[in-house]
Amino acid sequence: MFTGIIAAVGSIAAKEMRDGDLRLQIRSGKLDLADVQLGDSIATNGVCLTVVALPGDGFWADVSLETLANSSLASLQVGDSVNLEKALTLATRLGGHLVSGHVDGLAEVLSRHSDGRSERFRLKAPAKLAKYIAHKGSVCIDGASLTVNQVDGAEFELNIVPHTVQETIIKHYKPGTQVNLEVDQLARYLERLMLGEQAAVSATMAGGVTKALLAEHGFYKA
Incomplete structure (x- = not known):
């Protein structure tokens, strides 16, 4: 971890x-x-x-x-x-969020511009991972714990402070850069938990997380 x-x-x-x-x-x-x-x-x-x-x-x-x-x-x-x-120890300050080091996929840097002394980046996640990215939630980009500032479909924005830009490879990012993306672990576990007994059914037979399943658990209203 x-x-x-x-x-x-x-x-x-x-x-x-x-x-x-x-x-x-x-x-x-x-x-x-x-x-x-x-x-x-x-x-x-x-x-x-x-x-x-x-x-x-x-x-x-x-x-x-x-x-x-x-x-x-x-x-x-x-x-x-x-x-x-x-890897963290029990004496490590948890300044970011818990990261497993198990990358979910690649995101692409779409744009970069200055925002005061910070840098604002817009990225696009793979469609299958977009559901795990939430406004003000956490993502891990090339190992760096970052906060999501805006979300629009599969696209999301990050505001990176000067210290993080200078002390990481983020300084080299430009449109087209491919970066490692790890989504928040809680979102992945929650999705699996919501499947309940369906989690034991092969993916080829189960419907996954559907609107009907969300409605059943009070997360969706038609």
């Missing part, structure tokens, strides 16, 4: 293809690895990666086919910057 508060910006040092999946060497920048051991988790652009080697100036991690298919890690090139955060 992570907090979504980026601790450092690292960079991709090497990429190795191994039997179809990927091994990455990541330079850790100012991230202190003194207490990191093999098997520990480090969020890299919001993806929970397991440390498999510690060469001294960073770490190596394996990236599965599932992660490559659902995140931007496959497109990273040597030299690219990445957001880094070590």
Whole structure:
């Protein structure tokens, strides 16, 4: 688990293809690895990666086919910057929100403009994830815990303060940038819980969360 508060910006040092999946060497920048051991988790652009080697100036991690298919890690090139955060402990301040490091999909940056000293971004989520994004709710973008300012269909806006822009890879975002998106965990669990006994039925047989189901539980009126 992570907090979504980026601790450092690292960079991709090497990429190795191994039997179809990927091994990455990541330079850790100012991230202190003194207490990191093999098997520990480090969020890299919001993806929970397991440390498999510690060469001294960073770490190596394996990236599965599932992660490559659902995140931007496959497109990273040597030299690219990445957001880094070590896994939280019971003594960690929860300055953001609880983040699992399990990316749900890719969102696209549509626009960027200055808003006072902050930067305002408009992004578009995949249609299947739009229902989990709420006004003033939380999202995780490339590992950073952020608050949603506006929602319009699958599009949503984020207002990023100067410190966050400067201390993360958000400074490099421009229209067309693909970013890792993790939606709020509570929304996912709530959807599953509302299915009740239907949750045990195969997706090919169940109707999922329908208007009828929402009405039955008092969440929808025709």
